[in-house]
Amino acid sequence: MSVTERDVIVVGAGPAGATAAAALAQKGYDVLLLDRHQFPRDKTCGDAVPAGAIELLWRLGMREKIEKAVERGELYPLEGMMLVSPRGHELHAKFNHGKLGSDSYVAPRIYFDALIQEHAVASGAEFCQAQAKAPIVENGKVVGMKVQANGRTHDLRAKLVIGADGVTSVVARNLRPKNEQHVDSHRAVALRAYIDDIEELPKEVEFYLYKDILPGYAWIFPIGENKANIGLGMRLDHFRKRKYNLEQMLHDFLERPEIKKRLLRGGQLRDVATWQLNFGSQKHLRHVFDGAILVGDAAGFINPLTGGGIHNGLVSAELAAQVADEALKANDVSRSKMQVYETLCHDHMWESMRNSSWMQRTFMRFPILVDFLVRRMKENSQLAKTFLTKL
Ligand SMILES: Cc1cc2nc3c(=O)[nH]c(=O)nc-3n(C[C@H](O)[C@H](O)[C@H](O)COP(=O)(O)OP(=O)(O)OC[C@H]3O[C@@H](n4cnc5c(N)ncnc54)[C@H](O)[C@@H]3O)c2cc1C
Structure with a gap:
């Protein structure tokens, strides 16, 4: 870890963070990707990855890596699903695989996450094992991260911080007001x-x-x-x-x-x-701050009916990378410049969040x-x- 200011620090190298890091590194930015774990590492998950997420990773240049992982038996291709009701009635349905022909998989996260993290590094991001402690805030603006690595505390500075550190995000916890956290x-x-x-x-x-x-x-x-x-x-x-x-x-x-x-x-x-x-069903949570953006579970984008969050995590990372690119080019990483990210996330995800939340709250009870x-x-x-x- 050098002491110079980075363009971007991405905190958390799960699917959302690694995707954002890969996308920004591919655009030529100097990206530091931090995680408290070395990879490969497990993440508690059902491991189901829908075709939409795979298509997004293909766009990021990962098609060959994914096909090779399937050949190695790390990703298990799916053809259908079964829903079973309380009294044992069954509904069977087939996956209508994406227009590009990508599949849905059960992809144990120990393999899946390492593939994306490796791709971020191959795309030019620097990876470092470090525990993020808190964002560094000066005059109301995030200017970097306080982290612990090799038993020492470091202050790392960046033009922009992307919080991708999952459900227990220290970035979200420190930046969102107390009354704007997820409720039970x-x-x-x-x-x-x-x-x-x-x-x-x-x-x-x-x-x-x-x-x-x-x-x-x-x-x-x-x-x-x-x-x-x-x-x-x-x-x-x-x-x-x-x-x-x-x-x-x-x-x-x-x-x-x-x-x-x-x-x-x-x-x-x-x-x-x-x-x-x-869940992503709790409205009015802020995902953008002066100098920082939240993606994936750190923002809270899990579907409230199925519990699936990988696809939305990747979607949010792709959107964050677009918005970050524009903000960095304009040398303006203020909330007002980057707030369009919240609108884009809403446009891409809200309808399905609302419908899923409605289904969960009405008949799933x-x-x-x-x-x-x-x-x-x-x-x-x-x-x-x-x-x-x-x-
Ligand atoms: C039991 C369970 C089953 C699920 N099943 C599915 C499923 O089948 N399909 C699906 O799509 N979704 C599922 N989900 C949701 C899915 O796991 C998440 O939505 C997804 O992992 C979000 O990715 P992410 O990159 O945002 O966060 P994460 O995958 O949580 O990655 C966050 C990363 O940040 C790192 N980190 C955290 N704190 C710090 C810190 N302070 N400093 C440095 N690094 C840090 C972590 O080590 C981790 O690598 C499930 C969730 C659970 C709990």
Whole structure:
């Protein structure tokens, strides 16, 4: 890490941060990409990546890297999905793969995130392992980041900071006013594990909208050879009210006869972990500040029905890179110059956030309604489309 001022510091090298870093490095900017972890590293996730996200990565120049990762068996291609209602009705639907022909995948994050982080570095960004502590703010404007690396604290300066440090973002926490943080009714908590002995439905992701988990669901996302990503999640306010235990809920899910009969050696779980999700359904949160922009989970762009956040994270990163480019060229990184980013995010994501939030808040609370919808709805219903495209 040098002491000179960078054009851009990107805090967090997950999919959103690495995408923003790659896009800006490709435009010729001097980009420092920070993460508290070395890569490859795991990230607690269902690992489902919809075709829209893959198309965006192709635009970033990653097509060959993705195809090679598929050949190595790191990304598992999907053909369809199954929604199961509280009383066991099933809705099957096929992915309508993107116009460019890209696929949806189950892409364990240990591989997927490393691919994008490597691409950012290959595009010219410098990567550094460092723990971000807080933005440096002078006269109301962000001018860099205070970070800890190799046991020492450093003040790193940049014209622009992109906060891509996920749900627990120190950039968001320090810059957003106290009354502008995510509230429990727009958040979720989820548990993820890998299972190594399940008879999977090949190339099909499974969503179980069971009564005890609503408004949430359990999932089984295959990764091949009888292995799958498995887990469940629910809205945080409901979870707190009911005082549930996620590990017990997963255990109960595995004990259900229709699941238990598919466990080849009784259900071997590994890498069990819990993490939070911030939905993009909470309006009026600021994503732009003088000298800083938030992207991905740091901003809070997760779909409130499906819990999918990778695609929106990438979309926000691509938009942030466009806006940052214009602001840096104009030598003006003020909130008023970059506020267009909030409008662009709204235009790209709000309609689907609003519809998903409506579905989650109305019928996902009532098992009887979910039964009716899953039984009566067809592959081309809004419900099926949302689960297919916003995984
Ligand atoms: C259990 C679960 C299941 C999910 N399933 C899916 C799914 O199947 N499909 C989907 O699309 N989405 C899913 N999501 C959501 C998805 O995981 C996120 O939306 C996605 O990871 C957002 O990417 P990001 O780059 O914004 O943040 P992250 O992936 O969280 O990356 C943030 C990065 O910042 C780094 N960082 C954090 N703090 C600091 C710091 N202080 N200093 C330096 N670095 C820091 C972290 O190490 C990390 O590498 C799921 C989430 C959970 C919790």
